[in-house]
Amino acid sequence: MGVVKSTFYYKTEDKDERIESDLELRDEIEKIHVDLPGYGYRRIREDLLKRGKRVNSKRIRRVMKEYSLHSCIRKLMKPRGTHTPVKLYYPNLIRGYQINGPNQVWATDLTYIRLMNEYVYLNAIIDVYTRKIIGWSLSRDLSHKFCLMALDIAIEACGPPKGCLHHSDRGVQYTCEKYISRLLEYGFEVSQSRLATPQDNAYIESFFKTLKKEEVYFKKYKTMADIKNNLPQFIDEIYSKKRLHSSLGYKTPEEFESEVLNMKPASRPVQKLWGWKV
Numbered sequence: 001m002g003v004v005k006s007t008f009y010y011k012t013e014d015k016d017e018r019i020e021s022d023l024e025l026r027d028e029i030e031k032i033h034v035d036l037p038g039y040g041y042r043r044i045r046e047d048l049l050k051r052g053k054r055v056n057s058k059r060i061r062r063v064m065k066e067y068s069l070h071s072c073i074r075k076l077m078k079p080r081g082t083h084t085p086v087k088l089y090y091p092n093l094i095r096g097y098q099i100n101g102p103n104q105v106w107a108t109d110l111t112y113i114r115l116m117n118e119y120v121y122l123n124a125i126i127d128v129y130t131r132k133i134i135g136w137s138l139s140r141d142l143s144h145k146f147c148l149m150a151l152d153i154a155i156e157a158c159g160p161p162k163g164c165l166h167h168s169d170r171g172v173q174y175t176c177e178k179y180i181s182r183l184l185e186y187g188f189e190v191s192q193s194r195l196a197t198p199q200d201n202a203y204i205e206s207f208f209k210t211l212k213k214e215e216v217y218f219k220k221y222k223t224m225a226d227i228k229n230n231l232p233q234f235i236d237e238i239y240s241k242k243r244l245h246s247s248l249g250y251k252t253p254e255e256f257e258s259e260v261l262n263m264k265p266a267s268r269p270v271q272k273l274w275g276w277k278v
Contacts, residue, residue, distance in 0.1 A: 109201055123138075128273065
């Protein structure tokens, strides 16, 4: 008859039903954005799937665009140029390093949080395999002491085995005698980035980007009270227990950690780390 096969399956859709369905989806997206304003359509789709709601990603994008439900992240970090290699106190060992479980590679760095009348500094340590923040601390100055505090918290919480790789930049906080001595005391293998090259420490830098754009900038931190009331919840509850990570197969760090710890080491997924050559 000259009629295409798809015509047989065509079904008219009532306009009112479609609008009502879109409104229900909009409400679901808004609920997700209350805790996780940085979610784009991919993470929203994965979140909905975990709740047993199967929705086409194109439809999610259409509804988000129609109702202006944008992710709070509007601008991504641009790639930077390469730097001339320099001699480090310790070599960069992270490139090509293969891991298959927690407590094999830790990465650390510090960043500032700009408030209305002052700067506050945050130091954090991330388990590269699970993307979980295992230790963090705050300070009003850049002394090495608050970095040691975060390290001690991570050591007490995780009990890393000897040989765990500790990666940082060449900041004075991490190259000072007291910090290096603490690492060697607990049997860490020390790795450091090149000078002024954040790409070498991309795992913790990625966390800081998420923290600032999805939490600090979004909620417009102004005072120390804002930090004390919001930051612990974001790091310990939302980032570790609720936020889905694409690098973990859209699982949360705690969900991924629990899953791999119940697997035999030989069956765990292997991650090959990257970083610039020294």
